Amino acid sequence: MIVFLPFDDPFAKELGKNMKEEDFQGSFHFILPNGRFFSGDEAIPYVIGALPGGRMPQWILLHFPGKKFLLKAFYRWIVKYRGS
DSSP states (O other), rough: OOOOOOSSHHHHHTTTTTSHHHHHHSSSSSTTTSSSSEEEEGGGGHHHHHSSTTTTHHHHHHHHHHHHHHHHHHHHHHHHHTTO
């Protein structure tokens, strides 16, 4: 299950209690049930992996040569066009 929460939500604040405030507010985060979290472009494969049919695309994104460049570019695109 994926739950989208604004950073000022009390439950979100509880989940992000181990993060610095500026890091917490600086990007989106994907938090696993065990408490491990991924932020910004590093979260994209995990968000995709949590979707139906997303395990194979997640594996590809985690093992693809040049993945850092691709994920950073995709994240910049998301940030640029969010809310448009």
